[in-house]
Amino acid sequence: MRVSLKDVAAHAGVSIKTVSNVVNNYQHVTPAMRERVQRSIDALGYRPNLAARHLRKGRTGIIALALPELGNPYFAELAAAVIDAAAAHDYIVLLDHTGGRREQEVLVSQGFRARVIDGLILSPIELEPEDLRDQAEVPLVLLGERDYALPYDHIAIDNVAAARAAVRHLIDLGRREIAFIGARRGRSEPAQLRVRGWREELTAAGLPADEGLVAATDGWGHADGADAMARILESGRQPDAVFAYNDPMAIGAMRVLHERGLKVPEDIAVVGFDDVVEGRFGAVTLTSVSPDKDAIGRLAVEAVLARLSGGGELPEPRRVWADYRLVQRESTLGRAAGERSAQG
Amino acid sequence: MRVSLKDVAAHAGVSIKTVSNVVNNYQHVTPAMRERVQRSIDALGYRPNLAARHLRKGRTGIIALALPELGNPYFAELAAAVIDAAAAHDYIVLLDHTGGRREQEVLVSQGFRARVIDGLILSPIELEPEDLRDQAEVPLVLLGERDYALPYDHIAIDNVAAARAAVRHLIDLGRREIAFIGARRGRSEPAQLRVRGWREELTAAGLPADEGLVAATDGWGHADGADAMARILESGRQPDAVFAYNDPMAIGAMRVLHERGLKVPEDIAVVGFDDVVEGRFGAVTLTSVSPDKDAIGRLAVEAVLARLSGGGELPEPRRVWADYRLVQRESTLGRAAGERSAQG
DNA sequence: GGGCGGCTGTATAACGTTGTAAATCGACGT
DNA sequence: ACGTCGATTTACAACGTTATACAGCCGCCC
Helix, strand or coil: CCCCHHHHHHHHCCCHHHHHHHHCCCCCCCHHHHHHHHHHHHHHCCCCCHHHHHHHHCCCCEEEEEECCCCCHHHHHHHHHHHHHHHCCCCEEEEEECCCCHHHHHHHHCCCCCCCCCEEEECCCCCCHHHHCCCCCCCEEEECCCCCCCCCEEEEECHHHHHHHHHHHHHHCCCCCEEEEEEECCCCHHHCHHHHHHHHHHHHCCCCCCHHHEEEECCCCHHHHHHHHHHHHHCCCCCCEEEECCHHHHHHHHHHHHHCCCCCCCCCEEEEECCCHHHHCCCCCCEEEEECHHHHHHHHHHHHHHHHHCCCCCCCCCEEEECEEEECCHHHCCCCCCCEEECC | CCCCHHHHHHHHCCCHHHHHHHHCCCCCCCHHHHHHHHHHHHHHCCCCCHHHHHHHHCCCCEEEEEECCCCCHHHHHHHHHHHHHHHCCCCEEEEEECCCCHHHHHHHHCCCCCCCCCEEEECCCCCCHHHHCCCCCCCEEEECCCCCCCCCEEEEECHHHHHHHHHHHHHHCCCCCEEEEEEECCCCHHHCHHHHHHHHHHHHCCCCCCHHHEEEECCCCHHHHHHHHHHHHHCCCCCCEEEECCHHHHHHHHHHHHHCCCCCCCCCEEEEECCCHHHHCCCCCCEEEEECHHHHHHHHHHHHHHHHHCCCCCCCCCEEEECEEEECCHHHCCCCCCCEEECC
């Protein structure tokens, strides 16, 4: 068996609690005593048993992070950011993936592992507000695009503004028929902030927001983007620009354009969202909205920890905006040049 | 406070242990009693406290998975496979990323969170055998490419054979100058099984294994592949094929070829490794060695659990081979056609 | 010089669960 | 009817930690 406080106490000839005090850096311990106990700790190679500590303290030191899918590099990079941010506070991260399925999201949000975790960071896709009524045995922080009016902290970039910046960029290039790829099939339209940004910016520019140029999809991967692009082209339309819900979809769309002999950006300009690494190495590099993933991860962790230490009821759930930038690359080369920045 | 066994026991008018017996499906409980206790459990919404259970049982129900980086989609997909496989056994996964830095890998392998986890699945990059001497407070399973002669289970595909299959494929296409991108800089060469496969197959075909066509890199991302490709071209060599350590590097390399006006596969054929989704949607889709990630994840989890239940010393650490296939796509279109399969 | 108060260190009781051993119960064979 | 035996249930003691309350001890003030 491993060495416990009791063993160390016996070895040092002091009480268990004194050892505990040394381990926890309790203030009132004589330097001499601290030294003596520490020597025993080192000699025996003692390390605290977290299960016991957590049982006693009611905290586990673990935060769960529930993401739709790890295959999407945006979420993978975000996960890395959360893990690092949590590590900075001595917290560790338990990873779940929901597949973006409502059932799984509900399960996770209801804390089906509530007894193991201190808090939950959830990036929902299909989750509906009513799924979240009065639960949360642990602090819950929401990430991402949906527009929830719920008593939980919510970390996101300003998706509407970011989408408008992307569409503005395309309009500045002189594009007039701008398709949107990746509206979520079967979900209430207004929830889709990026579609709303697309619509608002077109309208503001005096252009028609032609719903025939909006392609809904079931998923958000390369293949979904490719399907959507193909559907638009087969409908007889040929837009001069495409704004995709995310980078993998944009890249899938570009593949279809390539197959049909359409040149990017000459024939069709393409803008993605998330700025994943992959977009910087295709035959045509991809212009994209680049959310500050590190900030999002950090803010999410901090929000959880604030609730945790906040002794119960913090005044008001906060909606926190992270920064984003629009990074221009080859897929929208043209008149507009360089990188544009915007602050969230 | 939350409801505990004691509360349920009081509510049902029985002893704590009886409730515990019901919860744990203990054999000798009257159906009537079981029913009655269950009703109280449901009424109070009882759920076991894992910290306490684990303190008592010495198991946490958590497996740690330590990967070099989540940004690489191969590892992200592998993580998803491990999470699913663990879930099938009621285990949950704690995710770490080491950045492939030896220091971090040593830290993880030494079980710096040993008190939280029951087992560890580690995919090492820089870790050296001597770092693993006589530790393992918990079962350790190694993943991946390195060739360890150590008393730990090791799950991998046959990297040498897989690399040979890839090179064979290029040779079958008539290619004769085949570069290798992604030898690990500063590490002992023999450890690199994929380089060895490259060398062996060339030699077997009577071709020179020209070390001038091997490019070492520090990392394994798109940018590293691009750098390596650029260095080879700038050295004055122009190979007619490239075999990359992984897909991101292959894609980075293709980007450089594209920039220099070299056509894939006409001028240079390219083969990657890992078969990540991204490779299927570039302007030129990527031929790649496709490891069976689900199998690897499943086998790794099963190996950990076997040690865990194996009452201590299982006879011998096992090296388990997972399957792989070579999937041909546009980047090697030519004489050879279709998909080739190999069994690991 | 007696008492006060600030430092140190200690004994003890939890936290919620499960393993062990013992108590209870009913039925059965003699 | 009584002892026995197996099936069921219970009491109690852990698991390793920290919070609480308290016991010494010292110096210091009046």
